[in-house]
Amino acid sequence: MVVVLNLVLLRGKDSIVAAMGMLVFPLLVFLMGISLYLMPSWNTANFVHGLAATRFDTPGLWHSLWLAVPVMVFSFSHAPIISSFASTQKSLYGDKAERRCARIMRYSYVLICVTVLFFVFSCVLSLSHEDMLQAKEQNITVLTTLANKFSNPLIAYLGPVMAMLAMAKSYLGTSLGVTEGATSLIDGVTRAVGKPLTSRMTHRISAASLFLLTWAATVWNPSALHIIETISGPLIAAILFILPMYAVRAVPAMRQYRAASNVFVLVMGLIALSALIYGLM
Incomplete structure (x- = not known):
């Protein structure tokens, strides 16, 4: 999978944006479908009991909320694709691009927040605290946890596929910005030492470095x-x-x-x- 994603990266920005565009809507439909499917399994008792048992004067609660902030920042971050998005809108709409970008992002934020929060609450109400701890210890996704818990063939087959598609979309979006930054950094270093490389060569070096780092992280599985x-x-x-x-x-x-x-x-x-x-x- 890492090899395939890096081959897509080598094809350039247009191919990456097109691939991400094809992945977004199936993922949204799947998340909404799973959220609706889980509604009959909602168990508010665990949720209410957890809230009732929560003591706001304990350091553990505030420590958990504190460490949850970086997770939320990371989860909703889409900065790597912003540069390409703004550049494309600028070429299409000129002086009206800023207003156009603001409008598109406003609707996108609403759609993302509604979909993601509905999915999160649906999962929280359907899984017990023990299920969540087990998923964290095994370092697996919530979709895999749902497939194991409900033994639903549809979730069992589509869950891993959708998880891979979600990771692919995130990887492509993040890698686009990382590759651009690494290419600029390599170009600056080579020019500083008096041995500038061609744009094609610097892009290949940054892509190869990203591939090796990603492969190492995959093997390490932190x-x-x-x-x-x-x-x-x-x-x-x-x-x-x-x-x-x-x-x-x-x-x-x-x-x-x-x-x-x-x-x-x-x-x-x-x-x-x-x-x-x-x-x-």
């Missing part, structure tokens, strides 16, 4: 949640939450983006970044 909580989520928060808020205040051309919501974004970024500091201690 805990996905642990990496998100302590590394990926906080770093994304620093890049997307903290640095832009500084730029909004420091760069005169970005003054138009100053708003009261900047404070909320900055605070959430600092909370997520603190998880990285905690993980290094």
